[in-house]
Amino acid sequence: MAELIVQARWVVTGIKDRHTPVVIEDGAVLSRDGVIVAVGASDAMQKLAPAAEVKSYPNHAMLPGFVNSHHHVGLTPLQLGSPDYALELWFAGRMPARKVDLYLDTLYSAFEMIASGVTTVQHIHGWMSGGYEAVHGASTKVLNAYRTLGMRASYCYAVREQNRLVYEADQDFCARLPAPLGTKLAAHLTSQALPFDDFMRLFDQLSDENVGQTLTRIQLAPANLHWCTDDGLLALNEKATARGVPMHMHLLETAYQKEYAxxxxxxTALRHLYDLGILGPHMTLGHGVWLNGEDIDIVADTGTCICHNCSSNFRLRSGLAPLNVWEAKGITVGLGLDEAGINDDRDMLSELRLALRVHRTPGMDDDDVPTCAQVVKMATEAGGMTTAFGAEIGRLDPGRFFDAALINWTTATYPFQDPDIPMLDALVQRAKTGAVDAVFINGEIVYQDGRFTTIDRDAVLAEIADILGKPRSPEEVERRELGLAVFPHVKKFYEGYIPDEPREPFYAASARV
Structure with missing residues (x-):
């Protein structure tokens, strides 16, 4: 059995409460075959395993690996030509996107995630065309990318049964479009359709193929209320319960989705899910921006989880999620980078700061606003609970997988940091990706001093650049023309969709009068 001791100036094993990290100074983690055996003082760990390999990081803080609890694609929509429209327009705005091999595409974003300390990703795949075999092949490419790189991934293929472009039936929307645009759009949307039984078949096949894999697990994802029928939601919940896997579902991301429900x-959409009986700790709600007070109480009472996608909510004009209320109710909240973070990358250190800052409501009580320890817990232990790995990740405790990020204190704080500021607070507020010197996943070092140990990042990026440097294919040209033609009709569909009524926010940063 392979034994490994990793020493650090500080070892943050987890978060005790929203103000208190658990920190061991001059600490170490002893792991065996990728699983933590013991955590404690460095000399004590060496006495436990005198023959173990030792890696020392005397100027570093070791944190549990971060969990990106909501992720979809590699190259960002902006990179591929889609501006940050409001979400409902964004779907049409993304139709012209170039195609990139999914193995390379997945590696692109995985490189960015790992470089910021992310060790586990919740990958919510979907929106593929070509039928079952094409979808299965695409899923396999995504999973193989994570396995080859050495990154942990909780994978699901999003189930979409209906309303693929706007919040009404595909055929009804297409029928109102001028010819031949309606016919072309109908064919495009039909190419993305998959029979419900094939979604279930895909889950079963991917689960069978995943047996024996340590880094990847398969779960389920009803894409959103408007994309799923009630019968589909019930069937997915039954499958999840029978197979003991979690589900991740976009919900109430925008005010338009609130009105659709x-x-x-x-x-409300949340009350509808509750009445269907599909809420609980196995369900994570992505976004949840437009949950009302009663909804939030139901989420808390059922133990349902939420993933907060702070950057995405800002970029797509979705709104400001009531994170402070969720925290006060004791809800398990993960942190997700979604399509891309505020800087159009997958930088979890940046996302920690964004979540920390944007919810600092006026007042003086520290219990009313996020803390550094709280956002770290969101990105580690709580995030883990939104994935198929659950309590096996997210903390540096015995029995959990050894996934950790080593952050260089000097790089993060140079030229000076007053010691009155607690170590974790200083790192959360100051550390950039350049301070992440090493990342361990499953006891293996996958990233060290800016380089990946399993894959040549430069070669992958060069291959992507070569592919996208070529002219659009005829299919890409046709799809681009379709997207541009459809866009104004999608925008028109939502005119007057939301009732003109006053809104009362959970908390506000300014006042008109």
Whole structure:
């Protein structure tokens, strides 16, 4: 059995409460075959395993590896030509995107994540065309990219049964478009359709193929209320319960989705899911920006998790999620980078600061606003609970997988940091990706001093650049023309969709009067 001791100036094993990290000075982690055996003082760990390999980081803080609890693609939509429209327009705005081999595409964003200390990703895949075999092949490429790189991934293929472009039936929307645009769009949307039984078949096949894999696990994802029928939601929940896997579902990301739920169900989207009986600790709600007070109480009472996608909510004009209220209710909240962070990359250190800062409401009580320890917990232990790995990741505790990031204190704080500021607070607020010197996943070092140990990043990026440096294919040209033609009709569909009524925010940063 391979034994490894990793020493650091500080070892942050986890978060005790929203103000208190658990820190061992001059500490070390002893792991065996990728699983933590013991954590404690460095000399004590060496006495436990005198023959173990030792790696020392005397000027570093060791943190549990971060968990990106909500992720979709490699190259960002902006890179591929889609501006930050409001979400409902964004779907049409992304139709012209170039195609990139999914193995390379997945590696692109995985490089960025790992370089910022992310060791586990919740990959929510979807929006593929070509039928079952094409979808299965695409899923396999994504999973193989993570396995080859050495990154942990909780994978799901999002189930979409209906309303693929706007919040009404595909055929109804296409029928109102001028000819031949409606016919072309209908064919495009049909190419993305997959029979519900094939979604279930895909989950079963990927799960069978994943047996024996340590780094990847398969779960389920009803894409969103407007994309799923009630029968589909119930069937997915039944499958998740039978197979003991979690689900991740976009919900109430925008005010338009809130209105869609009212029109379809006569109640809130969250109340509808509750009445269907599909909420609970196995369900994570992505975004949740437009949950109301009663919804939040139901989330707390059922133990349902939420993933906060702070950057995405800002970029797509979705709104400001009531994170402070969720925290006060004791809800498990992960942190997700979604399509891309505020700087159009996958930098979890930047996302920690964004979540920390934007919810600093006026007042003086520290319990009312996020803390550094809180956002670290969101990105580690709480994030782990939104994935198929659950309590096996997210802390540096015995019995959990050894996933960790080593952050160089001098690089993060040079030329000076007053010691009155607690170590973790200083790192959360000051560390950049350049301070991440090493990343361990499953007890293996996958990133060291800016280089990946399993894959040549420069070669991958050069291959992507070569592919996208070529002219658009005829299929890409046709799809670009379709997207540009459809866009104004999508925008028109939502005119007057939301009732003109006053909104009362959970907390506000300014006042008109």
């Amino acid at each position: 009212r029109r379809r169900t006569g109640k």
